[in-house]
Amino acid sequence: MPSLATLKQTALAPSLGAPEADALMSASGVRVADKRVRGRGAGLNMSGRFEVTTREVFDDGWSSLEELAPFKTEVQVEKPRTVITRNQSPDLSFDRSINPYRGCEHGCVYCFARPTHAYMGLSAGVDFEARLFAKPDAPRLLERELSKPGYKVQPIAIGTNTDPYQPVEKQWRIMRQLLEVLEAAGHPVGIVTKSALVMRDIDILSRMASKGLARVALSVTTLDRKLARTMEPRAATPERRLEAMRALSEAGIPVSVMAAPVIPGLNDHELERILDSAKAAGADAAGYVMLRLPIEVSPLFRDWLLRHYPDRYRHVMSLVRSMRGGKDYDAEFSKRMRGTGPYAWQIARRFELTAKRLGLNMRKAPLRTDHFVAPNGEGVQLSLL
Structure with missing residues (x-):
């Protein structure tokens, strides 16, 4: 018997374009049984785009699918040679970052970092949430990289790809x-x-903040606990994130709120409430990012939306495409974070007016670099001179 999600897809197919209907129907071939992914964000586990073979789930009549165990989180050790990643993106306010982990157990279905799992031969779907890589050598490597002659100090960003916490x-x-x-x-x-x-x-963090060396941004996607549980199944509840903001602020640590991602037709109406709540919790700065659906993320998000909010599917995707030149995503610099068109303009104005009313982003002091002293510990490579 076809699943409920497959029946919903079939019912919607006549109103969708042929390519999209075909894509949604083919997604059912890699959908994982609900009981195996309970507590996960993605419902698909398609093969990575660099793989020479693809896999398809089907019932051969022997009930073998029912015998498969639920996905459990597995962590492997990754041993990189360096830990600081550099970028030259004009869309980012930093030029270097660190990712202690590859993959993220939070399971946010919209996560733009999901495609990076393809480089490990794994799926951007459930694999991204359940098959993680930890870098226990990262502190030692960081110490070594900071000690290199000629290292120029600039703020390091952590948590810009996968969540360090x-x-x-x-x-x-x-x-x-x-x-x-x-x-x-x-x-x-x-x-x-x-x-x-x-x-x-x-x-x-409080000791570092007292010297102007630390700032924390909390991402708040929604204040609706039910939506958060569905969309970000293993992340902290909205209330806990606001609690963290308050605790950090009271400890003297500058706190920002990231309303991200803004999903049209789903959580966009909460933008002002999120900023209001964050301000009340002690945030002094704010930002936002529109929903991004690169490569494998698009079918994952569309499948999730069809399973949980089928009545909003067409409206949400229509608004997304209105901001992306008729596509699910536009990766062009200066456009990918905010989108274009009337709807994107409206969100930007709402954000600006609310931030101004609340006094956010008024006194955001830059992080200091004049306290830096090159490490000289166990992880530092000694000079041959």
């Missing part, structure tokens, strides 16, 4: 060790997270 950080504690290295070196850091676990490191 995702659940596995409780056991691995890589993020805390990175902060210890940065504090010892007097190096500035900006953190983005949607986890209340950041409160664990208030002791380090």
Whole structure:
């Protein structure tokens, strides 16, 4: 018997374009049984785009699919040669970042980082949430890179790809060790997270903030707990994120709120409430990012939307495409974060007016770089001179 989601797809197919209807129907071939992905964001686990073979789920009549166990989170050790990643993107306010983990257990269905799992031969779907990679050598490598002659200090961003405070950080504690290295070196850091676990490191962050070396941004997608649970199944609840903002602010740590992503027809009506709530919790700055659906993320999001909000599917995707030149996504610099067109303009004006009314982004002091002292610890490579 076809699944409920497949029946919904079939019912909607006549009103969709042929390519899209075909794509949605083919997605059912890689959909994972609900009981196997309970607590996960993605419902698909399609093959990575670099693989020479593809896989398709089907029932051969022997009930073999029912015998498969639920996905469990697995963590493998990754041993990179360097830990600081550089970028030259004009859309970003930083030129270097660190990612302690590859993949993210939070399971946010819209996560733009999902396609990076393809480089590991894995799926951007459930694999991204369940098959993680940790970098326990990251603190040592960071210490070594900061000690190199000619290193020029600029703020390091952490959490811009996958969340450094995702659940596995409780056991691995890589993020805390990175902060210890940065504090010892007097190096500035900006953190983005949607986890209340950041409160664990208030002791380090408050000391760094007192010297102008730290700022934290909390991502708040929605204040609707039910929507958050469906869309970001293993992330902190909206209430806990606001609680984290308040705790950080009271500890003297500058806090920003990221209303991200803004999803038209789903959470866009909450923009003002999110900024109001964040301001009340102590945030002094704010930003927003429109929904981004690159490569594999688009079918994952569309499948999720069809399963959970089928009545809004056409409206949401129509608005998304109105901002992306008729496509699901436009990766062009200066457009990918905000979109274009009347709808994108309206969101930008609403954000600007609300931020101005609340006094956000008025006194955002830059992080300082004059406290930096090159490390000289165990992880530092000694000179041959």
